[in-house]
Amino acid sequence: MKIFISVDMEGLWGVTSSLQIRRGNTDYERTRKLMTEEVNIVVRALFEEGVSEVLINDSHASMDNVLIEELDERVSLISGNQKPLSMMQGISQDFDGVIFIGYHPRALTEKGIFDHTYSGLSIHNVMINGKPLGEFGLNARLAGYYSVPVIFASGDNVFCQQVIEEAGNIETLTVKNTISRYSAESIPKKALISGYRKGIKKALISRGMLIKEKTPMICRIAFKESVMMEDVLWLEGIKKLNHHEIEFEAEDYEKLYRKFLAVLKLAR
Numbered sequence: 001m002k003i004f005i006s007v008d009m010e011g012l013w014g015v016t017s018s019l020q021i022r023r024g025n026t027d028y029e030r031t032r033k034l035m036t037e038e039v040n041i042v043v044r045a046l047f048e049e050g051v052s053e054v055l056i057n058d059s060h061a062s063m064d065n066v067l068i069e070e071l072d073e074r075v076s077l078i079s080g081n082q083k084p085l086s087m088m089q090g091i092s093q094d095f096d097g098v099i100f101i102g103y104h105p106r107a108l109t110e111k112g113i114f115d116h117t118y119s120g121l122s123i124h125n126v127m128i129n130g131k132p133l134g135e136f137g138l139n140a141r142l143a144g145y146y147s148v149p150v151i152f153a154s155g156d157n158v159f160c161q162q163v164i165e166e167a168g169n170i171e172t173l174t175v176k177n178t179i180s181r182y183s184a185e186s187i188p189k190k191a192l193i194s195g196y197r198k199g200i201k202k203a204l205i206s207r208g209m210l211i212k213e214k215t216p217m218i219c220r221i222a223f224k225e226s227v228m229m230e231d232v233l234w235l236e237g238i239k240k241l242n243h244h245e246i247e248f249e250a251e252d253y254e255k256l257y258r259k260f261l262a263v264l265k266l267a268r
């Protein structure tokens with residue numbers, strides 16, 4: 001069995017402050033260790049349950065946070081941020097399941113640690129076919145396009161609730177309970193390890209959920225400021241809805257996802 005893991009940083013165990021997730025801060029170096037350790041906990045649980053291959057895609061900011069020298073020696077790692085499929089680089093129909101670790105609530109969420117959707121600077125919110133989606137929901141649908149089910153996700157309690165809203169009843173692990181956008185109570189480390197063990201076991205038995213978006217697909221994006229969409233309007237097929245919102249239609253989800261990433265690049 002082959003498993004694909006996309007790992008972000010904001011939703012990891014013990015992470016609550018912006019000093020922890022930005023390169024250049026001393027705390028960031030600690031967070032990279034925490035990130036690598038949390039990935040290793042998940043990977044060990046997967047191999048214990050008979051998984052044969054694991055690919056990790058580093059999905060936070062510059063996407064080169066995971067310390068490969070401390071990573072479980074049985075897994076492969078994609079790092080670097082010039083990736084055509086961004087947080088989902090490496091996904092293909094060869095996988096039997098997708099896992100999201102360290103994910104965070106979508107933009108406009110109350111009391112969610114670091115709530116945002118792809119860009120905290122430019123994106124106000126994103127809707128697919130009228131439904132607000134965060135990074136989890138957007139990425140889960142790309143896995144669905146490749147016919148790979150989402151089997152497990154982890155993050156704060158608010159994020160885990162959004163997994164149900166954006167996809168359905170998928171196995172999750174709440175690694176911290178939020179108090180505000182920048183504070184949370186992390187569960188004991190012992191519970192983190194046993195939670196992953198139990199959750200991964202269940203996830204591999206249930207085989208998760210295939211999340212497919214229905215056609216036609218309309219992607220609607222609201223920007224934080226009207227100036228941010230000026231360059232986006234250069235792209236073909238972009239419809240301006242009002243002073244800060246656009247939408248576009250796509251015939252399949254992969255095309256939608258790629259266009260969404262192009263919009264992100266142009267939004268500034």
Ligand SMILES: [Zn+2]
Binds near residue numbers: 008009010059060061
């Ligand atoms: Zn991130």
